[in-house]
Amino acid sequence: MAKELNLETIRHSMAHVMAEAVLEIMPETKIAIGPAIENGFYYDFDLPRPLTDADLETITEHMKAIIKSGVPFERKEVSRDEAKALFADQPYKLELIDAIPEGETVSIYTQGKFTDLCRGPHVETTKDLNAEGFKLLSIAGAYWRGNEKNPMLTRIYGTAWKNGKELRVYLDHLADIEKRDHRKLGKELDLFSLHEEAGPGLVYWHPRGARVRQAIEEFWRGEHYKNGYELVYTPHVGKSWLWETSGHLDFYKDSMYPKMEMDKADYYAKPMNCPFHIMIYKNSKHSYRELPFRWAELGTVYRYEKAGALHGLMRVRGFTQDDAHLFVTPDQMDDEIVEVLRFSLYMLHSFGFNDVHAYISTKPEKSVGRQEDWDAATAALKKAVEKEGLSYDIDEGGGAFYGPKIDLKVKDAIGREWQLSTVQFDFNLPERFDLTFVDKDGQEKRPFMIHRALLGSIERFFGVLIEHYAGAFPPWLSPDQIVIIPVGENAFDYSKALEKRLRGEGFRVAIDLSDDRLNAKIRNAQKLKTPYMLIIGEKEMAGDVVSVRYRNGKQVNGVPTADFISEVHGVIDRKEQI
């Protein structure tokens, strides 16, 4: 018996076993498709009634029995008509059979009493599956063939592994993901909240969350000045003229907050910052000598995301983009792209993301702009990515209609990918707003426009940071960098003076003057994941020293206060994690 089994084959076979189990329980079920996916499998069903978690247990029991019965998976090639006869009472399968291209073999797999239309491959017998190596995870809705016009089927997700040990490792990983959930940590660490009664998808930054945001923004602004950007501020609303000209009203009206009527004009909350930066550009005539312009703004935008799409900080209706627009002459394009990319990587690394992968998206079928501009811009993107030595994939035809782009995805501490930076060419807006500059030859020419966001949205980026660090931010980002914990009341005055001294150093300092016992104070500081806890009692007061408890439990006693101060300055300046 083949022992080197492919996980994908195991998972796909597991999906068939699940379908058999579901049919055993509810024979009138119509089956759709059941592929292997990353970490597991799913199968879509058209069921006679909704499922409950109890059903998952029953299905699991049936699956275990099928696995233990050790029946073989038998492949058979059949004609189209035979297949149709076999699946006469399975409408979804009939549709799939019709979709198989002429000339392609139609194959079916049978295990026990269950036969499925399937290309395979499968394990030899259900004995190759491990009854302890799988778990049904969730029930969800899914459109037949992924089209929202089609009926909604019930999808059961499961995970499957070679054995129970591998399954447990994966389930531990899922538990880790749950522990890092930014919505949970946001509450526990008192960072932010959302209020359904005040409007879904709108974020309230609490003082502790706002401190993190301020640290992010302060760094962001400083680096932008250093890198040749100018910072601008623009309004939050604008007349419909802006969005008619930009084309947003045509394409995205349904995703915009509805209009506000005022003085016989229609105003909209901005879903994008671009037209506003363009207004600044259009405020005067520009010479080639002035370009490039690099204008950045932490611009808050509003988009009416569908109710079901909202998710914590990751998908919201009001958010702040770390946006910038570059207006460049065609011959500045290559250098500017290289610089933007280098800057992006520097920023991502500063926040602790060192595993970055690039995705270049090229011209889609429907697009605006000249072919030679698309070619040049796409070539510039590729060159820049290669120059930075980034690994990349090309998504042919995946660009927006207005220009090619690079997206940067980072891997977090537990290997999940998040898309953060994006650099996009825009051949549309310069045309629509008739942007020009006067070139050397005295002719008016069209500048290139590049949109870019390094962090994406501050809200989402914050969510990613929370999950990446599991709430234990590096000191430069931590809401409280230091908490002072007096052992007893007689150390209160000294502790307050110390707090003042440390604040004077620019540190974010908290002090625990509650009447809790020392143990409880440490526990509370630990739960807030404060990087440095200073225990202050008789010994420390006597010698101008501090006893430092790090949040990892490490403890160093009797550190001269001045030494501690310079240690923390160093860690913050170098943006180190401790």
Place this chain on the structure above:
RNA sequence: GCCAAAGUAGCUCAGUGGUAGAGCAGCUCACUCGUAAUGAGCAGGUCGCGGGUUCGACUCCCAUCUUUGGCUCCA
């Protein structure tokens, strides 16, 4: 928007067709404490919101809002 589940105190959750309960947090009092929860007491809820059924609804039904898991979408 679609499918499904959920909504009970600030948080985490129990509970029942006869108008609600715990732990933590909060407040008060006592203890003044040396490395992950000191003890006692008090207070806190029109059980998401609106209808209906019923002698009686937090519980059953309908509608609605929101949240969660997915699907679709994501300029």
